[in-house]
Amino acid sequence: MTLDRKRRRVQSGKFSDIVDHFRSGDVLVYNDTKVIPARLLGSKQSGGKVEVFLVRRLVGEHEDWVCLTKCSKTPRPGTQLLLGNGELEGEVLEGGEPPFRHVRFHCRSAFGEVLERVGRIPLPPYIRRDDEDLDRDRYQTVFASSQGAVAAPTAGLHFTEPILAALREKGVRIVPVTLHVGLGTFFPVRTENLLEHQMHGEVFTVPETTAEEVNRARREGRRVVALGTTTTRTLEYSVDDQGRLLPGQGVTDLFIYPGFEFRIVDALVTNFHLPQSTLLVLVSAFAGRDFVLEAYRQAVREGYRFFSYGDCMLIA
CATH class of the missing domain: 2.40.10.240 (QueA-like)
Structure with a gap:
């Protein structure tokens, strides 16, 4: 599903169509974290x-x-x-x-x-079976290389090597960050006041080459596309007062909610998220709560799948 924020237009299609929505010169930033048998x-x-x-x-x-x-x-x-x-x-x-x-x-x-x-692979709790050897491959993205996550950055599960090759052929630059996904990403919002919710810290790294690529794109007016909410949080946490992405590593507990000013991310690829999740709050901050809920209603009508192994959307 694609969401056009300016035209407030929602369209459905196959995931392979996502290549058509990228432009030459776009920078796609992905999370290279790898799930450990936690x-x-x-x-x-x-x-x-x-x-x-x-x-x-x-x-x-x-x-x-x-x-x-x-x-x-x-x-x-x-x-x-x-x-x-x-x-x-x-x-x-x-x-x-x-x-x-x-x-x-x-x-x-x-x-x-x-x-x-x-160790055993930490499958999401709604998958009501024991983990199997196959899960060690299935519950990883094609980008997975830096061990440390206890859950997969699930937007990346949709991408395959042929799709990445098609994006590169189109002139899309593809660069990594690392955020080791922890339980804080998935802890639901239980406070009545959204501002009282506290995110748990997660370890991140922004390589110097990624910062250079992103900053060059920003200077030249090219889009930065974040693959997933974890990538979004890493990029938006690591920006300075002049809007430049800073290389380095640390721990982020950034909670993005409506009213947040996005300094780096121009477009977002993300799965369909559950009510009361910080992930849905982030997406609402990026695209507008009413517009997102309108798209979710259409997704339900059309039989889109939610949860980690579900479908996804591109918000631009």
């Missing part, structure tokens, strides 16, 4: 099953992570965990605001290697 199953050393969900790695020399834990009783600091058939040990540390816990992991070989062996 679910770890095991038990507390004292007994009782436990599931540990990796959310974000903490900066430091140890393998310390912000995690969610699922067990009969919330593990206290000092609790020892045996995970992945004993290949991985964890210790609950002080720190972490509920429901999050800080956990330090120990293993005999490299943590990433062990995680690949014993």
Whole structure:
């Protein structure tokens, strides 16, 4: 589905038609994050099953992570965990605001290697089945190269190498950023006052070559197209007072809601999002709430699919 913000026009088509909506000189920015097998199953050393969900790695020399834990009783600091058939040990540390816990992991070989062996792919909760080997490929975008996400940047799932080749042939520049998608992206808005909602921080990187490409396009009046809401948040967080994209890395908790002034992004490719999600709020800020809801009503009538493996729209 394509949404023309100026003409307030909505059109339907096949995803492969998206190439026709790009112009020579456009810059398409994608998120190259890769989903890690973030679910770890095991038990507390004292007994009782436990599931540990990796959310974000903490900066430091140890393998310390912000995690969610699922067990009969919330593990206290000092609790020892045996995970992945004993290949991985964890210790609950002080720190972490509920429901999050800080956990330090120990293993005999490299943590990433062990995680690949014993971790489970964190499928969205509405997919009511255990993960399978096939999900390690299916729940990744063609761009996935930088490990660290606990959920896929799902707008990127639509793109294939032939479509990317067609875009390049048309003269579209395609460049990466990284935002390791965390649970904060998907936590629903539960406050009555939208401004009171707090996003959880997510780690991002803007390469210097990407900043140069985007800034050159902005100077020359060419469009910057963000592939996904995570890319949008990364770009709009990393802009200076003169509207220039800054290279670098850090943690962003940017919450984009109606009234936000977009400084970098001219067009957005994104999936259809659920009510009360920060993703739908961002899209409403970009295209206007009434226009977005009008498009969503048409999408429902025409049988478009929502959720992570659903359909998508281009808003320009």
